[in-house]
Amino acid sequence: MLELILQALFSGVLQGGSYALIALGLALVFGTMKVINLAHGELVLLAAYIAYTVESSLGVNPVFAIPLALLIVCAAAVLVYFLVDLIRQDRELNSLLLTYGIAIILTNAIQLIWSADIRSTGSAWFQEPVVIGPLYSMRSELVFFVVSLALMTGLWWWLSRSWYGRAVRAVSSQRDAAKLMGVNPRKTELVSFIVASILASFAGVALFSYGVIQPSYGHVLTVKAFIITVLAGMGSIPGVLVGALLLGVTEALTVTLASSALQELAGMCLFLLVLFVMPNGLFGAAGRRG
Amino acid sequence: MNRLYKKTVGLTLLAGLFLGCGVAAAKEFLVGVEIPLTGSLARVGAGMNEGISVAVDIFNKTNGKHTIKTIVIDDESAPAKAIAAVEKLASQEVVAISGGYGSNNIAPASDAANKLGLPYITSGGVDDSLVARGYKTFFRINNTVGYQKAMVGLIDALKVKSASIVYSTKEATANLAKDVEKELTTKGFKVGMHAFDPAITDFKPIINKIKLQDKPEVILMCGYENDYVGILRAAKVLKPKVKAMIGVWSLATAKMAADFPDLMPWVYGTALLPFPAEFKTADGKLFAETYQKLYNKEPDYLGQFGYVQSLLLFEAIARAADNDTLHKGGVAEELRKTDRETLVGRVQFNDKGDNINFVHRMGQHQNGKIGIVWPSEAANAKPNFPAVPW
Numbered sequence: 001m002l003e004l005i006l007q008a009l010f011s012g013v014l015q016g017g018s019y020a021l022i023a024l025g026l027a028l029v030f031g032t033m034k035v036i037n038l039a040h041g042e043l044v045l046l047a048a049y050i051a052y053t054v055e056s057s058l059g060v061n062p063v064f065a066i067p068l069a070l071l072i073v074c075a076a077a078v079l080v081y082f083l084v085d086l087i088r089q090d091r092e093l094n095s096l097l098l099t100y101g102i103a104i105i106l107t108n109a110i111q112l113i114w115s116a117d118i119r120s121t122g123s124a125w126f127q128e129p130v131v132i133g134p135l136y137s138m139r140s141e142l143v144f145f146v147v148s149l150a151l152m153t154g155l156w157w158w159l160s161r162s163w164y165g166r167a168v169r170a171v172s173s174q175r176d177a178a179k180l181m182g183v184n185p186r187k188t189e190l191v192s193f194i195v196a197s198i199l200a201s202f203a204g205v206a207l208f209s210y211g212v213i214q215p216s217y218g219h220v221l222t223v224k225a226f227i228i229t230v231l232a233g234m235g236s237i238p239g240v241l242v243g244a245l246l247l248g249v250t251e252a253l254t255v256t257l258a259s260s261a262l263q264e265l266a267g268m269c270l271f272l273l274v275l276f277v278m279p280n281g282l283f284g285a286a287g288r289r290g
Numbered sequence: 291m292n293r294l295y296k297k298t299v300g301l302t303l304l305a306g307l308f309l310g311c312g313v314a315a316a317k318e319f320l321v322g323v324e325i326p327l328t329g330s331l332a333r334v335g336a337g338m339n340e341g342i343s344v345a346v347d348i349f350n351k352t353n354g355k356h357t358i359k360t361i362v363i364d365d366e367s368a369p370a371k372a373i374a375a376v377e378k379l380a381s382q383e384v385v386a387i388s389g390g391y392g393s394n395n396i397a398p399a400s401d402a403a404n405k406l407g408l409p410y411i412t413s414g415g416v417d418d419s420l421v422a423r424g425y426k427t428f429f430r431i432n433n434t435v436g437y438q439k440a441m442v443g444l445i446d447a448l449k450v451k452s453a454s455i456v457y458s459t460k461e462a463t464a465n466l467a468k469d470v471e472k473e474l475t476t477k478g479f480k481v482g483m484h485a486f487d488p489a490i491t492d493f494k495p496i497i498n499k500i501k502l503q504d505k506p507e508v509i510l511m512c513g514y515e516n517d518y519v520g521i522l523r524a525a526k527v528l529k530p531k532v533k534a535m536i537g538v539w540s541l542a543t544a545k546m547a548a549d550f551p552d553l554m555p556w557v558y559g560t561a562l563l564p565f566p567a568e569f570k571t572a573d574g575k576l577f578a579e580t581y582q583k584l585y586n587k588e589p590d591y592l593g594q595f596g597y598v599q600s601l602l603l604f605e606a607i608a609r610a611a612d613n614d615t616l617h618k619g620g621v622a623e624e625l626r627k628t629d630r631e632t633l634v635g636r637v638q639f640n641d642k643g644d645n646i647n648f649v650h651r652m653g654q655h656q657n658g659k660i661g662i663v664w665p666s667e668a669a670n671a672k673p674n675f676p677a678v679p680w
Contacts, residue, residue, distance in 0.1 A: 004495075004502055011494045108328060116332030117545070118515045124552060129527040136494065136527050211491050212516040216330040216367070220489060255495035261459045261485035 003134050008256035009249060010135040016248025017145035018210070020241050021203040022221055023228035024155060025196030027240045030229055032172045032192040034092050035084055038099040041221030042106035043080075043197060047073045047204020048213045049110055052119045055208075062121050062209050069201040076106075077197030081190050103218060111215040120212045144206035151202060155195070156237045168192050227271050233284025242282055246270065318357045319607050319616075321600075322379030322408070324399055325389040329367025333515070334540070334592055335391050338414060341589075341596025342388055344580050348597075349604040352576075356608045360388075365395055372399035380406045385607055386621050388600045393417030393461050400428050409621045411603045413595035413634075416462045421642040427622050429643040431599050431634060434462070436648035437538050438469045440560050441510065444652040444664045445474065448675050450507040450533065452480040454500045456521055457512035458488050466538065467512040482506060486517070493517075493524035501530035511537040515546065522553040526680045533676030534558060542653035542660050543590055554655040556677035558663070561653030562591050562634055564670050565660035574633055598632045 026040040037043075047069040054065035080102055087094045121127070126140035159165035167188045170178035175185050207213060207221075228247060232239030247267055254266035274282060323342055326335035339362065350357045361382055365372035372395040379387060380403075387403050390396040391414030403410040404425045413431035420430065445453065453474060457467035464485065471481050482504035484496050500509060509532050511521050518541050525535065534556070540546070541559030544566075563569070567588055569578045577597055581589040589597075602625065610620030629638045636647045652664040654673055661671025 004498060007498045008495050011492055015492050111328060111332060116328075116336055117549070118333065118519065120519055120550070122550075122552070127523065127526070127552065129529075136498075138523065138527055212519045214330075214516060215332065216328075251490075252492070252495050255486075255490075256499060259485055260490060260496050261487055264487045264489050 008252040012249030012252030016245035017148040020244035021148040023225040025199040026225040039103040042218035048208040051208040081193040140210040233281025236283035239283030322384035322387040324375040326367040327364035331367040337592030338596035341593035345600035376402040440650035454482040454506040463512040
């Protein structure tokens with residue numbers, strides 16, 4: 001039994017790392033603009049399909065698709081930003097409708113270009129099993145878990161140390177006050193959209209490297225990312241990591257100790273429980289320490 | 291002048307009557323196709339739609355009297371859209387509907403078709419509740435029993451005594467898994483059941499439970515393409531000591547062999563034909579030739595099912611038109627009289643519209659090819675057992 005639980009914890013932590021990578025971008029945009037980008041999952045998926053194209057046409061490891069994915073996903077994200085920026089009234093609500101529409105367009109565009117077939121990496125190197133004592137994983141899961149941690153550290157550093165990062169936090173806290181301090185909110189919001197798309201690009205390539213992708217998968221990613229963002233508390237990067245790991249471990253333990261059919265239900269129960277006890281999320285403004 | 295006028299009118303009326311009869315005798319019929327072309331079932335819907343198009347092409351070239359024109363509406367893999375599609379097709383005056391995929395979409399769509407008096411034929415839903423309704427307008431080519439017989443038949447042939455079933459909680463897969471479990475338990479097998487939510491992607495915790503607790507001889511998989519890839523990947527990492535990996539639909543296909551060459555070796559799944567396909571009948575050869583011409587690829591099982599269901603429907607429409615019962619419930623009546631050898635075996639419908647002869651075959655991925663290994667009378671290869679992809 002101990003072996004089972006250890007493996008479940010290990011799998012849950014790795015799964016949590018990938019969830020965090022997917023949720024980070026959504027959390028960043030939500031934090032700065034109060035915009036829930038419902039097309040975020042589709043942007044992640046777009047990067048995954050770019051990785052598929054590069055791997056299948058050039059026969060190289062999908063990580064080599066990252067530069068191209070960055071270029072295309074950033075361009076798509078900038079377009080999404082300019083469309084959101086056109087909204088003059090009730091941006092929080094209207095952006096939901098707009099980004100939902102963009103998500104549908106992106107899903108259908110992906111299907112038109114790449115067809116509805118399922119895709120996954122053929123890279124043998126990524127699929128090699130890694131055995132650490134009684135624990136098993138695929139190499140791709142470990143690699144992208146480390147990448148996820150590195151990106152989160154980098155994002156945390158950028159938000160707390162760089163001028164633009166501080167500007168993002170200032171706009172997130174008080175848009176008008178930030179404006180008075182010489183921060184251009186529109187430019188800052190654009191930067192946060194671009195950073196979110198960089199994270200989405202990595203998340204997409206990671207997803208293709210250890211999972212299976214299909215055009216209809218985007219909204220599943222968005223929902224998962226949204227749950228983690230709310231669990232974390234608005235705009236909290238450590239919260240995203242903790243929320244994602246908590247979700248991953250809860251799901252894996254549910255599979256091991258109960259039934260895998262209850263996995264999604266367990267995730268939702270965790271979500272409701274956290275919101276019930278801590279309405280601002282794990283690291284939300286009211287509960288944030290330090 | 292008066293006589294000439296009468297003659298002219300008389301001849302015109304006669305010619306009109308003659309021509310009119312001609313039009314009535316050889317007519318183009320509209321058939322609705324309600325199928326998922328987008329959403330989660332887009333891949334299977336598109337595959338089936340290819341088979342339907344092949345059936346139209348072949349029927350129009352070979353019937354010699356009647357022709358068929360289809361109106362295709364995408365149900366977006368959503369039950370509400372499936373109902374709307376059927377209603378729209380009815381408003382466009384189709385005489386029957388072919389298509390549908392997924393029992394949860396087919397149930398409301400065929401319900402709507404039944405209310406509108408439209409015959410509805412499918413091969414995309416195996417849930418027993420579809421036929422339990424007893425609709426006189428509903429017909430289907432395949433059913434859970436046919437898949438169950440194939441899985442249990444192979445397990446019997448392999449002479450194993452224990453199995454773990456990993457199954458999606460979707461209706462069709464869950465029903466099949468429970469039916470297989472029931473039959474295997476009755477035969478004295480030791481069976482472990484592991485349901486999974488369709489949204490999960492990491493199967494390692496499930497496979498680890500099977501490896502450490504169940505320790506079965508074979509793992510049975512009731513799911514869809516993405517599930518199989520996830521299960522086989524997890525199994526390849528954890529390497530449970532099993533003798534075979536056995537799945538159902540969408541697994542023993544040329545596409546899976548080409549897309550996932552590292553995961554498929556020695557995996558079993560239901561298959562109508564071996565790969566490379568060997569069509570022995572004239573009907574089969576014509577189908578393969580037309581499919582190749584239209585889509586420039588080898589036909590798959592979805593195309594075959596779509597083709598068979600549609601061709602049977604078109605033939606029933608033609609017979610009903612010839613008997614002048616097209617708008618008097620004649621299509622359903624003619625479908626019920628169907629007794630014909632097809633690409634998926636002999637088809638006969640019972641009073642609930644289910645195909646009483648449906649039994650699937652089991653194939654195995656063998657060195658990039660697919661050999662039919664069960665039943666013995668249809669087999670063109672011997673099962674490589676024990677053998678797993680790792």
